[in-house]
Amino acid sequence: MKNRKVKSNRAQADYFELLVCQYICHLYNVTFSYSKDLAKLSNKILILPDGKARLKLQNNNFIKIQPKIKEILDYEIGQKGKVVRVIWVGRNLLIETTSDVDAEHINKQRTRFSIKSIANTGTGTLKNLGARQIKNFLGVDFSKQYEEMWLKLRNYLNDLGAPQEKLKKKVQRNQKLLKWATENGRKYQIELNELCFNAFNSLSTKKKIDFLNFITDCNDDNLYVIIVNSVDVIIYKPIEKKLKIIKSIEAKKDKLTDVGYAIYIDGKPTYRVQTNNTNGIGISAYCQRIFWI
DNA sequence: CAACAACTATCAGCGACAAA
DNA sequence: TTTGTCGCTGATAGTTGTTG
Structure with missing residues (x-):
């Protein structure tokens, strides 16, 4: 497929x-x-x-x-x-x-x-945070940078008037333009990742917990999550993952990437965070996605 | 000029697939 | 196999265009 x-x-x-x-x-x-x-x-x-x-x-x-x-x-x-x-x-x-x-x-x-x-392996995206939630939970407003990204792309395309959607399609159809847009967009991915990384670690423990509880949707006692892929069936109740009293929550960048980081709960790596454009690098809005480790 | 239509931008759900 | 990267879809809110 x-x-x-x-x-x-x-x-x-x-x-x-x-x-x-x-x-x-x-x-x-x-x-x-x-x-x-x-x-x-x-x-x-x-x-x-x-x-x-x-x-x-x-x-x-x-x-x-x-x-x-x-x-x-x-x-x-x-x-x-x-x-x-x-x-x-x-x-x-x-x-x-x-x-x-x-x-x-x-x-x-x-x-x-x-x-x-899921067709093969993995657990799917746990959460995909758009600008709204990034601002809500992390206090990071990236709209200026997003506008700037588009302005640069528009300048490069020499088209300040056409709707984004039209330009996006044009760029997607042309490898050279797409390459330029991707390079342009990557800088912002890294910048947003850095902002979110720092913002997360600056949150109070309570706010970190609120955020992570939102990520897992673990306030609902009636909810079950069932993940099925080619190798197994995974079932859990999010509420069982609800964070109570913990010693530490910390984001760490111990991996190779500059568009992601890991969140450690009491020293245990628990979540992976990815910072990306949601619909193609350099031509769409930014988001963060969270996965189980 | 309000009411409705059409079009645009954003968000977040989905999880594929490449690289390591 | 595990970890990392990122695109497609459709709903909806917001904006602009059209018409009686």
């Missing part, structure tokens, strides 16, 4: 989430109200390059997590009563929750699932 352009089509993730919804409905005899969405998504994936392989991958991954989902829900039903409704949260509640699928119990409490389906 080597097709960079459509590598992580959203439809695949949505399709996977709906398979899980459907399965839960089937298990507990609840109405599945997303049949049409599921059919649409299936068709959408099929017309992509290697569409059949894409569907097959999702179906195979799905089979692997079925018993786990059942195990969790059987336990939760013991606590919260039977499942009466299944809600496809999808991307409707960005920031508020990372849940993709909610099972509602008869007592109105929910059991929530954040689900990641």
